[in-house]
Amino acid sequence: MTTANKSPGAAAGNLLSRACAAASPSAWPSGAPDFFSRRRFVQAALALPAVLALPACGNETQRPTLSRTFFSADEYRFIQAATARLIPGDDKDPGALEAGVPVFIDHQLSGPYGRADRWYMEGPWAAGSDQQGYQLEETPAQLYRKAIAGVDAYCRERHDGKPYAELSSEDQDQVLHDLDENKIELEDFPAQAFFSVLWQNTQEGFLSDPMYGGNRDFAGWKLIGFPGPRYNYVDEITRYGDPYTMPPVGLLGRDGTRMRS
Amino acid sequence: MAKRLKPVDVVLVGFGWTASIIAQELTEEGVQVLALERGMDRATVPDFATTHIQDELKYAVRGGLFQAPVRETLSFRNTRDQTALPMRNLGSFRPGAGVGGAGVHWNGQTWRFLPDDFVLRSHVEERYGAGFIPEDLTIQDWGVTYEELEPCFDRFEYLCGVSGKAGNLEGARQTEGNPFEGARSRDYPLPPLERSIGSLMFDKAARELGYHPFAAPAANTSRPYKNPLGVQMGQCTYCGFCEWFGCGNYSKASPQSTILPVLLKKDNFSYRTGCDVTRVLLDNTGKKARGVLYRDLQGQEYEQPAQLVILCAFAHHNVHLLLLSGIGTPYDPASGTGVTGRNYAYQITSSVEVFVDELINPYMGAGALGQAIDDFNTDNFDHGPEGFIGGGYIALWTTGGRPILQHHLPKDTPKWGAGWKKAMAENYLKSVSISTHGSVVSHRQAYLDLDPTYKDIYGDPLLRMTFDFHDNDYRMSDFLTGKAEGVAKAMKPRSINVKGRKKPYSIVPYQTTHNTGGAVMGDDPRTSVVNRYLQSWDVPNVFVVGACNFPQNAGYNPTGTVGALAYWAADAIRGMYLKNPGPLVQA
Numbered sequence: 001m002t003t004a005n006k007s008p009g010a011a012a013g014n015l016l017s018r019a020c021a022a023a024s025p026s027a028w029p030s031g032a033p034d035f036f037s038r039r040r041f042v043q044a045a046l047a048l049p050a051v052l053a054l055p056a057c058g059n060e061t062q063r064p065t066l067s068r069t070f071f072s073a074d075e076y077r078f079i080q081a082a083t084a085r086l087i088p089g090d091d092k093d094p095g096a097l098e099a100g101v102p103v104f105i106d107h108q109l110s111g112p113y114g115r116a117d118r119w120y121m122e123g124p125w126a127a128g129s130d131q132q133g134y135q136l137e138e139t140p141a142q143l144y145r146k147a148i149a150g151v152d153a154y155c156r157e158r159h160d161g162k163p164y165a166e167l168s169s170e171d172q173d174q175v176l177h178d179l180d181e182n183k184i185e186l187e188d189f190p191a192q193a194f195f196s197v198l199w200q201n202t203q204e205g206f207l208s209d210p211m212y213g214g215n216r217d218f219a220g221w222k223l224i225g226f227p228g229p230r231y232n233y234v235d236e237i238t239r240y241g242d243p244y245t246m247p248p249v250g251l252l253g254r255d256g257t258r259m260r261s
Numbered sequence: 262m263a264k265r266l267k268p269v270d271v272v273l274v275g276f277g278w279t280a281s282i283i284a285q286e287l288t289e290e291g292v293q294v295l296a297l298e299r300g301m302d303r304a305t306v307p308d309f310a311t312t313h314i315q316d317e318l319k320y321a322v323r324g325g326l327f328q329a330p331v332r333e334t335l336s337f338r339n340t341r342d343q344t345a346l347p348m349r350n351l352g353s354f355r356p357g358a359g360v361g362g363a364g365v366h367w368n369g370q371t372w373r374f375l376p377d378d379f380v381l382r383s384h385v386e387e388r389y390g391a392g393f394i395p396e397d398l399t400i401q402d403w404g405v406t407y408e409e410l411e412p413c414f415d416r417f418e419y420l421c422g423v424s425g426k427a428g429n430l431e432g433a434r435q436t437e438g439n440p441f442e443g444a445r446s447r448d449y450p451l452p453p454l455e456r457s458i459g460s461l462m463f464d465k466a467a468r469e470l471g472y473h474p475f476a477a478p479a480a481n482t483s484r485p486y487k488n489p490l491g492v493q494m495g496q497c498t499y500c501g502f503c504e505w506f507g508c509g510n511y512s513k514a515s516p517q518s519t520i521l522p523v524l525l526k527k528d529n530f531s532y533r534t535g536c537d538v539t540r541v542l543l544d545n546t547g548k549k550a551r552g553v554l555y556r557d558l559q560g561q562e563y564e565q566p567a568q569l570v571i572l573c574a575f576a577h578h579n580v581h582l583l584l585l586s587g588i589g590t591p592y593d594p595a596s597g598t599g600v601t602g603r604n605y606a607y608q609i610t611s612s613v614e615v616f617v618d619e620l621i622n623p624y625m626g627a628g629a630l631g632q633a634i635d636d637f638n639t640d641n642f643d644h645g646p647e648g649f650i651g652g653g654y655i656a657l658w659t660t661g662g663r664p665i666l667q668h669h670l671p672k673d674t675p676k677w678g679a680g681w682k683k684a685m686a687e688n689y690l691k692s693v694s695i696s697t698h699g700s701v702v703s704h705r706q707a708y709l710d711l712d713p714t715y716k717d718i719y720g721d722p723l724l725r726m727t728f729d730f731h732d733n734d735y736r737m738s739d740f741l742t743g744k745a746e747g748v749a750k751a752m753k754p755r756s757i758n759v760k761g762r763k764k765p766y767s768i769v770p771y772q773t774t775h776n777t778g779g780a781v782m783g784d785d786p787r788t789s790v791v792n793r794y795l796q797s798w799d800v801p802n803v804f805v806v807g808a809c810n811f812p813q814n815a816g817y818n819p820t821g822t823v824g825a826l827a828y829w830a831a832d833a834i835r836g837m838y839l840k841n842p843g844p845l846v847q848a
Contacts, residue, residue, distance in 0.1 A: 086677045095682065118329040119350045124714065128346040131339055131767040135346055173678070180676070199677055207664035208318035223682070224689035226624055226664045229315030231510075232498040233625035240458040241620050251313060 069110035070141060071102075077165040078148045079105055085172045086202045094219035096202055103259075104205030104214030105144075114141035136189050140197060147194035150186040151175065210250045211260035218248040218256040263554060263562040269295045272553055272567035274538045274582065275574035277362020278820065279806045279827040281516035281524060282420075283571060285490070286831035288530050290839055295565070296532040297555055299333070299574075300359030305517050309365075309507030311500070317663040321505035324351055326366045328358040328575070332537070335577055335724040336712040337768045341594065345725045347715045353767065354607075354774040355505075356575040360534060361516045363575065363774060364820070368504040368628030368660055369480035369513050371423050372817035373414045373825070375639045376407035376443045381813060384640060385650055394650065395733065397705045399597075399604055401812045404784040404793035407443045410825045413832070415446055417824030418478075421514030422486035422494050424629075425449035425478035439475045441635040454483045454497065459621055459693040460632040463657035466751035472634040477656055478821070479629030480514035490523045501661030503628025513628060536563075539719055541570050541586040541803060550803050556719065568842070569802050569834070572780075573827075576809040580605075580709050580779035581724040588800050589780075589790045592708050594727070600790045602710045604703035604778040605726065606814040607766070609653075609734045611742040612696045613749040614669040614758040620690055623662030631658035637744055638816045639700070649736045653699035653816030655745045662689070669694055672758045695749055697741040698773075700816040704731045709779045729766045738762045775819050777811040784846075792846040794833035795826065801844045806830050 068076055079102045089095020096102075108114055116139035128135045138146065152163040155175065159167055164175060178184045179195040186194065205214030207221070209229070215221060221228060228249040236244060252258040271287055273280040276298035284294045303326075308314075319325045328334075328351070336345035357363035377384045380402045385394055394400065427448040428438025453476035456464070460476070467474040481497040488494065497512040511518045524530055540554040542564065552566035572579040580602055583589055589601035633656035635641060644650065661667060669692040674684040712725040730738075742761045749757045783789030786798040795810055797803040806827055808819045815822075837845055 087682055088679050089682075113323060116350075118324065118331050120330040120334045120347050121349065122347070122715065126344065126346055129339070129343065131765055131769070132337055132346045133352055133767075133769045134349050176677070202677075204318060204322060204665055208322075209316055212318060221664060223686050224664060224668065225686075226662060226689065229311075229500070229502065230624075231311050231315075231500055233500065234496070234498055236622070237455050237457060237499045237625045240461070243620060244622055244625075251316060 068106050070106050070114060071109070074152070074163065075145070075148045076102060076106065078152060078163065081165040081172060082176065082198065083202050083205075085169065085176060086199060087206055089219075094217070094223075096206055098216070099206055099214055099219035100216035101202055101205035101214045104208070104212050105201050107213050108201060108204075109141040109144055115139055136193060138189065143189070143194055143197060146188055147186055147191070151179070151184065154184055209252075210256045211252045211258060213259050216257060218250070221248045263564040265564045266566070268552070268566035268568075269293045270567065271295070271569045271571065272297065272565055274553060274570070274572045275299070275362060275578070276360050276516070276532050276534075277357065277573065277575075278364040278516060278824060280571075280573035281364075281520045282417075282824065282827040283573060283806065283831045283834075284530055285520050285524050286828070286835055287839075288524070288527050290835055291529065292839065293529045294531075295567070296530075296573075297536040297538055297553070297565070298360055298532060298534045299537045300328075300357075300534065302534045303360045303365060303507070303517065305507065305509060305511060309509040309517075311509040314506050314509050315500065315502045317665050320366070321663060321666055324355060324505075326357055326359065326505065326507065327351055328356045332718055333578070334717075335581075335726050336715050337726045337728070339727070339729040339765045341706065341727055345712055345715075345727070347723060348768055352769045353772050354776055355771065356577065356774060360521075360532070361507075364515045365507045365517065366505050367820060368818075369421075370629040370631070370818040371418065371421060371478045371480045371514075371821040373443060373445075374407070374815045374817055374822045375441065375641075377640045378815040379403045379405060379407050379410070381650075388640065389645060393644075398650070398731070398733065399703045399705055399788075400650070401703075401781075401783060401788060403812055404782050404789070405829065410822075410829055411443070411446060413825035413828035414821060416828050417821060419450050420488050420490070420519050420824070421480040422451055422482045422488055422519075423449050423478050423480050423514075424451040424454050424483035426453050426476055428475060437475060439633075439635050440473050441638065441641045449478060451483045451486055454479050454481060454627055454630045455499070456632065457626060457630055457659035458619060459623075459657050459659050460630065462617070462619070462693070462752050463632045463695065463748065466748050467632075467634050469751050470747060472636045472748070474632050474634050477629055477631040477633045477658075479627065479631075481627040481629050482512045488519055490520065492519055492522050494518055497627050499625050499627050499630070501624045501626040501663070504660055537719070538574075538582060539585065539721060541572075541582060541588060541800075543586065543588070543800065547587070548800060550800050569804070569838075572803070572805045573807065576776045576779060576807055577709070577724055577726075579805050579807055579809045583780055583790065583805065584709075584711050584724070585721055588797055588803060591710055594706055594708055597705055598787075600781075600786070600788065602708045602779050603788070604781050604812055605707050605709045605728060605776070606701045606703045606778045606811065607728065607730075608773050608775045608814050608816070609699040609701055609730055609738045609762050610696060610772050611699075611738055611745070611762045612694050612760045613742065613745045614671075614692060614694045614760065615749045615752055616669070616671050616688055616692045616755045616757065617752065618691065618755060621693055622690060623659065623667065623693070626659035626661045628660050629658075630660065631656045634748075637741055647736070647740060649733045649740070650702055651700035651733070651737050651816060653697050653737070653741050655695060655697050655741060655748065657693055657695050659693075664689070669758070671756050695745045697738065697745050698816055698818070699734065699738045699741055701734050701814045702731055703778060703813040707731075730762070730764070735762065735764060775808065775814065777808040777814045777819065780805045780809040781812045782810040783812060786848045792844075794837075794845045795830040796833070796838070796845050798844075798848055802842065804830055804834065
């Protein structure tokens with residue numbers, strides 16, 4: 001996850017101090033338990049890794065190392081490998097990995113989304129029909145934790161003890177197809193349930209504002225031609241067929257590396 | 262133990278569009294009005310500022326402005342022989358929470374239902390014969406006519422600064438506007454928005470096919486505007502962040518941008534947020550409301566006495582409160598008797614994605630910037646050969662190009678991987694979508710009641726929804742989708758992708774937040790919860806206002822009609838009820 005910053009600037013310094021503040025025990029995990037979600041908050045807190053990799057505070061010349069907030073090292077290798085297959089890329093044509101999608105997913109899962117803070121999570125539990133929607137007991141964070149363990153175990157069994165991250169690209173693709181088609185059996189839920197969340201979160205990370213950790217340097221937006229959240233197109237709306245040439249901008253400005261902590 | 266509070270004259274449950282309108286009107290009579298809102302306080306500044314509101318992940322994907330199911334949800338099943346399960350996260354529909362309600366995060370598509378919509382059963386029987394209506398359809402007349410509501414539609418449009426062009430001024434057809442609309446007393450307050458390139462392409466194709474395209478009416482201001490309350494709105498900047506977002510530019514009509522600057526200054530109005538109303542309290546006769554019971558965010562319970570209780574929450578919430586409070590006989594689908602929860606309906610949508618050579622720049626848009634045809638709505642065409650009831654508009658909306666949820670990919674694009682990435686790069690700037698917005702009939706097996714198993718945070722049963730589209734609706738939607746496909750092909754595209762509505766109804770993919778019925782209005786207490794003035798037949802000092810009043814759903818976005826009904830009820834309360842409290846219609 002360490003990326004050297006080749007163009008040091010004030011923004012990197014700002015981010016560094018933000019990242020350090022965010023990693024301090026008093027400021028993290030974010031969000032106080034409220035009246036309605038204490039039970040799940042406690043569950044989520046217990047599931048978090050005990051030790052955080054702290055960013056290299058004080059080094060002004062490097063892009064900061066963002067600490068993992070949810071995944072273990074092994075889990076993170078899975079996420080890096082899987083998202084790199086879902087949206088492949090390289091230095092010249094960034095995909096999910098180059099755009100920071102694993103960082104995005106990691107941070108989402110340690111926050112309100114990962115904890116399913118807004119969801120109704122009371123029993124009794126039943127599978128229901130497809131039309132009745134998500135009926136799993138697992139929060140998104142729990143879904144990832146269980147599924148990654150299951151998929152890695154599946155891969156080790158069939159590929160000489162190798163976890164997903166160490167398979168060939170072809171084999172990695174095949175595992176993803178098999179997850180999507182429910183051809184792999186996971187213990188607590190259908191594999192497709194995990195695949196659909198993983199693919200959804202991967203797209204979110206590639207295409208959401210860079211302040212969430214993905215879409216780094218506006219990689220996703222540049223690919224498709226979205227200039228970012230801009231305020232005013234009164235002059236441009238009727239220039240039919242003309243390309244719009246302004247460079248992408250994010251909610252935190254032009255620097256597509258900035259991340260809100 | 263509930264803490265008893267100082268009585269007020271009128272208590273409103275909810276503080277969205279209908280509550281804001283009714284509060285503004287009733288406070289003019291000098292009565293003391295209090296609104297209780299379950300969600301947070303929200304204001305244009307700071308909550309909708311463009312420095313942070315244009316955040317697709319936070320607001321559109323994670324639902325920052327929506328109702329949180331952890332606090333309030335419902336259970337769902339398609340049919341009575343299934344066990345309903347809770348809607349654990351939002352999907353098919355996204356009600357708002359907080360001051361302004363869904364009026365904060367809507368698109369601004371502001372339609373009037375057609376004259377025929379308000380007398381649907383009579384009209385269909387008269388034109389096609391009673392035998393044309395399948396036996397299990399419970400469609401009915403509204404008890405109010407378009408002509409009666411016309412001044413109310415007009416007031417809502419002028420409140421909002423709707424941009425559009427009349428198609429029918431006092432019976433005289435106008436060029437450019439919608440030739441099928443009901444007669445209006447004057448033109449829209451503002452001219453239409455600028456057209457997008459997509460609008461022009463749709464317009465040309467539809468004209469070639471002999472249809473009658475027009476600029477859809479938009480509560481997005483095409484010019485600076487001062488409404489009749491003296492509230493100033495700014496010109497829309499086409500930023501493309503209307504639906505799911507608040508407007509930081511005072512351009513999209515919402516309670517905040519049209520009424521609250523005036524209402525909140527009044528001494529005889531107050532509101533409280535974070536208040537979950539759990540009951541309408543009745544006296545020992547069961548015929549009179551004493552007030553409401555609510556809980557604050559700490560769980561403390563309060564009794565708020567009031568002379569008049571008006572339910573102004575989202576459709577589901579109004580019906581839930583009626584059922585929990587024992588107002589109106591709950592509907593029984595086995596016998597077809599009872600009223601509360603009866604005639605729940607929805608809308609049936611479909612789309613045709615169109616991949617073109619032209620550069621579209623889809624991110625320049627506005628929530629109600631669109632070109633539409635009404636040739637296949639309600640009874641604007643002969644249903645005889647088709648054998649179904651209802652219809653809808655077909656439109657090309659240019660609402661925005663938010664990358665996560667608003668990209669289109671050609672059929673047979675790989676779901677992920679290098680092929681997906683390539684298709685994203687090739688199509689995002691060169692695709693549009695034509696949507697159909699279809700009516701849904703009410704029928705005997707579609708209804709709302711209380712769930713026998715699942716409870717909310719207060720231990721009360723969840724509302725239970727039993728719903729599927731009727732065969733009538735699938736046939737109607739297929740018909741509309743076919744017409745949309747015809748327009749799409751006339752645009753001479755590279756390719757199209759037809760996305761028809763598949764059976765059965767699913768609560769998962771987003772479709773529309775146009776949930777209706779459950780507390781319908783009408784002339785007959787055996788088939789309606791409220792009379793034509795939206796007053797409870799059983800408890801005359803309770804009024805219920807909103808899309809829950811629709812006896813069936815029409816082929817238009819509902820907010821224009823909901824706004825008109827709010828003015829209609831407010832007029833009845835101001836003009837009749839306050840002078841002489843009691844039933845406004847004798848059963």
